[in-house]
Amino acid sequence: MSWHGISTVARLELRQRARASKWVVVLAIWFAVIALVSVLSYLALNDPDARSGAAMYDVVIFFVLGLGMLVVPSLTATSINGDREHGVLATLQTTLLTSADLVLGKLLAAWAISGAFLVTALPFLAWAWVEGGVSVGRILLAVVVLLLVLAVVCALGLMFSTLTARPVASAVLTYLALGALVFGTVIGFGLSAFLVNKEETVRVYGIPNDFFDQNEPTYDANGNFVPGAERVPTKADCVEHDETRNVTHTERIWWMLPLNPFVVVADAAPSEPPANPDQGMGFTPMRWISEGSRAARVGETTELRQECWVDGPAGQQPVDPNAAAAKDAAVWPFGLVFLLLAGGGATAVAERRLRTPIRRLPNGTRIA
Known part of the structure; x- marks a missing residue:
């Protein structure tokens, strides 16, 4: 040669x-x-x-x-x-x-x-x-x-x-x-997701389900809504509690996605996120594929899930730990x-x- x-x-x-x-x-x-x-x-x-x-x-x-x-x-x-x-x-x-x-x-x-x-x-x-x-x-x-x-x-x-x-x-x-x-x-990744899906007990920091059971809307005998009977949840109502949920362990099957040439190209150099978080992402399929494949590699977190989806003292929402970990999980x-x-x-x-x-x-x- x-x-x-x-x-x-x-x-x-x-x-x-x-x-x-x-x-x-x-x-x-x-x-x-x-x-x-x-x-x-x-x-x-x-x-x-x-x-x-x-x-x-x-x-x-x-x-x-x-x-x-x-x-x-x-x-x-x-x-x-x-x-x-x-x-x-x-x-x-x-x-x-x-x-x-x-x-x-x-x-x-x-x-x-x-x-x-x-x-x-x-x-x-x-x-x-x-x-x-x-x-x-x-x-x-x-x-x-x-x-x-x-x-x-x-x-x-x-x-x-x-x-x-x-x-x-x-x-x-x-x-x-x-x-x-x-x-x-x-197709293999989608079908395999059913094999790694099962019910598990997870620890959640958020509004418990019994809060909504106790604060259901009230109606009078004529079926009219009675205002003021229900209470809007606040950050003070967020507590740690256990919930039984379906958990899909995509971290066990994520290796199928990098075999796809489109995933490789999309994850290597996706378009940049907007400087202003309030600005729309637009039609950016490369970024969608990149974020989805990285999230699949991380899987669902086993740590305490931050789901207190109410405004904090400064009007800010809690940060999803999965999204933060997925940023560095290149595939x-x-x-x-x-x-x-x-x-x-x-x-x-x-x-x-x-x-x-x-x-x-x-x-x-x-x-x-």
Whole structure:
């Protein structure tokens, strides 16, 4: 394996892609679609209270990741078996190029093309930064994580391209694998929540249930409401007491969520919270996903639950300990490590499948 061999294969792949005019058309359509989505997001959320910059940032990042996971597999899912079917792969294998050169070169070329698609979205991310609600650092981190996720997608497609003889089969398997990561993890987490849900006795600091039983609204014989019979709870009525509740221990199953590429990207660089707590969050799906996944990792607290939901002496509400702990419970590093390991393993499998001499090939597979 050498850099010269890897770069040679990558250049051959890029030149072959450049000769096909359809990729220029696809890139133009990609740019137009992202532009349309960005403009529509701006027009729909052009309100200072809605933080249109943060909304545009979230929409563009998610849209690029979603489209990328649809387009990028086509760059590698048919790369190896397509060359084998046309008799090109055997010619390359007779040269001084090693199997690692072939795999890494094709992977590098596909990653470069996916990076080109991502570059077309940078003007709209810059637009979101100008509108406010997101910093340059968060945008750069999101772009880096997004590039790494797209590299993993390329590696998965390359692996299935070496495992199957027909390009159609490898493309289907690639999309199934990505569907399992995107939808299967969410479905698995939702179904597993029923398995970790049970009734437990929890300690609560708040208004006990018997307070409301003793202060129910009073009605006269004619069914008319009698004012003044009930008493509004105050902070002085908050006491520590035990309650039996359904508790879902999401801290036991949270590890499913970081396997999802959307959770990894969303949690790595969500849009910034508003400086004014009274300001609306706007349409920020990345922040919603980030907060939800971090809350799942923390789970429901076993400590004293602060539920005295009445105004204090200064008119302030008590702080939820779960929300405070969830702020530091990042899940994206775990997910990114998993995806990189999966991408590295897929690349290793693809390299092993291209080693020569080949002892066995599927029936009907063309060699040269």
